[in-house]
Amino acid sequence: MVEVTSDVVQAIESVKNNEICGFSCTFVKGPGFVLTEGSEISSTGDIFDELLSHFEEDEVCYNIMKLKYDTATQSNKEVLFLVTMIGPAVRPLRKAKVSTEKAFLKDKMPRSSDRNEILMDEIPDFWPSLNRLAPGPITSIFGRAVTK
Helix, strand or coil: CCCECHHHHHHHHHHHCCCCCEEEEEEECCCEEEECCCCCECCCCCHHHHHHCCCCCCCEEEEEEEEEEEECCCCCEEEEEEEEEECCCCCHHHHHCHHHHHHHHHCCCCHHHCCCEEEECCHHHHHHHHHHCCCCCEEEECCEECCC
16 A cells, blocks of 8 residues: 655645645655655746756656646636656666556545646656646746746
8 A cells, every 4th residue: 555644645735725836755665655855846936947856867756736827818727737757767667656656646636636647757748748738838837937
C-alpha cells in the first residue's frame, strides 16, 4: 500500500484553498509520498524555473499546482493539475512504478482535477502540455504575460 503523508495531504488542501500555488513531493519507499522541503511554488516567480529547482535527473518528482490563467477568450480561470516529471536518468523499473504511485496521489486530489495531468520526461514538454489544459493558448498566468 502506498501512503500519502499528512503533510502532503495538507499541502494539497493549501493549493485547493489558494494559500499556495503548488508544491513538489517525491515517493520514498517506507513513508510513501513526502513533501520536498522548500518546494512551495509561489505566484511571484517563474513557475517553470521553480519546478526545475526541485527536480533531479535521476528521480521522479510529483508537482501539484493550481494556476490562474487567461486565454484570448476567457479570463480568471483556474485549473488544479498534477505535473509528473521523470528524469532522463531514471531506470526503467522505476519508471514502471510511476503510474501506480501517482494513482494514490491523485486519489487525494479533488475529482475535478482527474484529467488535468502533465507527464514530462523532457523539459520542452511543459508549455505545450500546459496549453492543452486550457480551452485556448494561455496568455497570462497569475496576471503575468506568458512569454514561452
